[in-house]
Structures are given as C-alpha cells and as structure tokens.
Amino acid sequence: MSGRRGGGCTSVLSMLLVLGLVISMVVYLSPALDLGNVRRTVAADPMDGVPGSGGEGYSFMQVAGDGDPVTWGCEERIEVVVNPQGAPEGYAAMVESAVRQVNEASSFSFAVTGETEDREFLDRGRGPVLIGWADEQEVPELEGLTAGLGGATYVSGPGGAARAVGGMVVIDTESQGGGWFSRGIDQEVVLVHELIHVLGLGHTEQTDQLMAAENGGQDQLGAGDLAGLAALEDAACG
Template sequence: MFGARRRRQREMERRLRELDWLDQNYGLGYLPPVPPPPPRKDPSRLAGAIALVIVAGVTTSAVFAMQPGIFPDRVHELLGTSPERLLPARDIPSGPGEFSFMATQPESDDPVGYDPCQVIEVALNVEGAPEDAQHLVETAIDNTSQATGLRFEFIGTTEDRDFENMGMDDPVLVMWSDEDEAPDLAEEIAGVGGSYRVSPFGGGKQRYVTGFVILDRDAYDDMRSGAMRQAIVDHEFGHLVGLGHVDDPRQLMHERGGFVTAYGDGDLAGLAQLGAIDCR
C-alpha cells in the first residue's frame, strides 16, 4: 500500500511540474508552485524558414513553419477540458468558383487554419498608413469573420514592425510599408499576407498562430477607388487565414486581382472550410 501511495504521489508531482511549465509558457492560470523543469529554449519564439511563398500579380503571400511546436491536446487531457467554437461554422456555398489553400496537413488535403476556439487578435501599425487604415482593417476583419466563422478582435495600434520575428502570442500585425522594408512589395505588388504555423508535439494537426498583412504605401497613395482599396486588404486577409491564389477571375483571390472587389462563391467556399476545422 505504501509503494502504491508513493507511486501515485510521484505521478501527481510529475503532472504538477508539467502543468506548471505549461502555465509559465502558455498562461494557463494559477497553479501550485512546484520545482521548475530543466531550462529549455523559449517555445514562444518563431524559429524556422519560409515553407511556402507565392508571388503573383498585385499581391504576394507567405506561409511560415515554426518549430518547436505546441501540444494543446496534452493540455486539455491534463486539465480535463474540451474547447468550444467561439462562432458557428459557416455553411459552404454551392455556387461555382475555384479556391485553393496556402497549406494542407501532411499527407492530407485538409487545410491548415486558425483554431476556431481562439480569438485572432489584430494590431495596426499606423506609421505610413493612410488615414482610412483602421476602417480598412476593421472592415476586412468583419468580412473575413463573416465568411469563416473565426472570431477576430482589433486590439488597437502598435509600434511593432518586425513581421519576420513574431512570437506565438503576438497579435496579427497589419502595416503599410515599401519594398525597402518588405522586399516582396517590389514592382506592382500591392500587398503581402501570410501566417506562421506550428506542429503539436507528439503529432496532430498543424495550426496557424499569428501572421501579418503588409500593404504597399505608394500604391495606396495613388489609389482613389474605395472598393479597390478595401478589396486588396480583404484579399490579404484571405491569405492570412489560409486561402491561396486561383486562376478564376470571378474570385477575389485571383492571382492578379482587379476583376472583382468582394469574395466570390469559390472564395467563400474555401473560407468556410478554413473556419470549419476542429478546435485544437
């Protein structure tokens, strides 16, 4: 009996140490103090190279791979919880139109997307941005949330501009720039958008955790069409949540853009699928 009690105690101490480490690194809330685990590299920083880059026409997009990964399934197992969606999944339109995904799960056609049980925070850097920047961003948030069933939250402005070194807990960064700061804005590229993805420890589905949308400052200085100004931001938010380019000119995600100014049926079908993935 004493041996069994000691084994249970050791197992409880092991779980408490693991939960304490999760609390320190992922903010799970207060847990009883226990001895810390051995030092390790900070998992909240992005480490990895570009996994996929698409450059075409007036927009460009990037999806980044991040290591080390995260292990949310283990968190819920330890805590005895189960996540729930923040907004209902959207019906997938049946109208004609193409769509593609920026990235899919390994050995699968299932898309990589954001967790529908987590709020996607968005911050705006106003340096060099047009006067209507916040309106453009908030409208893009509304349009993309309505199409995906993902919940966004505009949290205000930021001084951060380092889109190449973002942490897992950083909000999505939206900013206006030029090709000196963001080389992908060269020539006729009016915007870039993409997200960082992580792979859970021990297997599981990859997820996006944060990302960026960068608009060309000079292009917006010369652009007078309000519909087109909004369309470019919406297009990049489509990339942000996981849509790729298509050849169908009826879709906002057409690789060159400029044919339509709102999400088409193909775009909406892809966005609905991206928002319908399981909570992690």
C-alpha cells in the first residue's frame, strides 16, 4: 500500500497509492526437495491482481495451476513476527489493532508471536510473516510514493494446487506522522491493506474498497473486500 500515491484525490501529489507484491517462492514438492529449483517472482504490475481473477470488487494476488486463488490453509493460524527497527511510537498497539481487524473479517487468524531482528523482506521462505519498517535505500520497491508492500510466499505441488507458507509486510518509514496529505490515511490502514495482500487478495478498480490500488480516503473494509476474503475462505476450506 502506498502512502504517497493514490486515486480519488484532487491532485497527483495528494494521492495515496497502495501496492502489493507477489513475493512467490514456487517449490515443486517432492520426496527429495531440490532447492536449486526454487524460483521467486515479483508481479510485473504489483498494483493489480491476476487479470480476470476474483469477482465483483476484488481480485486475487496469485492463482494456482488448478485455478484456485493462492491462500493459506483452512482456518490457519498464521504466525507474525515484528521487527521494531524504524517503527513509530505505539507500533505494538497499532499492529495488534490491524491484526484484530483482519482476523475479525476473515476465517484466518494472524497471531503476533514476538519480535525479531530479521529484515529479509523480499526474499522470504517458509516461516512466520514479517512486519517491519524500512526506507527505499533498504527496500528499493518503496521508492517514490509507495507507503507499504505486502505479499505471500507459497509452495506449489505437481497437481497444480498451491498454498501460502510465509510472507511479509514492510511500511515506508517516510510515511510516518499520523496520516498522509489531506486524506488522513494512517499506518494502521496500510497494515490492514497489506495483511490482506498476505492472505491473497490483490487490488480492485473499485475505489470505495480498502483494497483499491489508489486510496482516496477509504479506511474501512468494503463489500468487495469482504466478498474477496470469503472467496479465499471458500478456496481454502472448500
């Protein structure tokens, strides 16, 4: 999610853009795992989900070979660790609140298990979801008007099915200060948006949804956001 570009505002400089990365580690499961076959990809256009995926008001970050969206296991408890380096004052309460909002809106359950010194944001494998803060020198994808990035790592089997096994959220340290421009979008909203990317939703063209790429002041989940989360649940548990 970006804290510095976005749609629905009166000028480019007052826009808020929200970005999501698909940081996908594709591992073909076999009795003898050859790590040399691991491949990581970044979506060509991180502002959008897979073209044609999803439904009214939502899209999927990634679709597996069997056509289902890539998400976590049914009702999975997803461990989260936080790196506080560069975090704003009160970050722990902010993370807790964002996690609670996403948990209440979905069948998945993020659980903050502690803090870490880990700062491997874009090259993640299987393990807990990392939440942290960085600048564009450390994470070049934060360059420009981007306030945050989020995505999942997934494994894929030869039958085409895939599921998420890790992920990350990184917030631009330059976006701190309680809100951006006249819209007042704060970091907690960014965290909610990016955590939903971790679950598997991409962006929508509907600007009244929290998962819109260009945020014009939306700070609550919309009907499309909730429908998308329900679709992820159906894919995980169906």
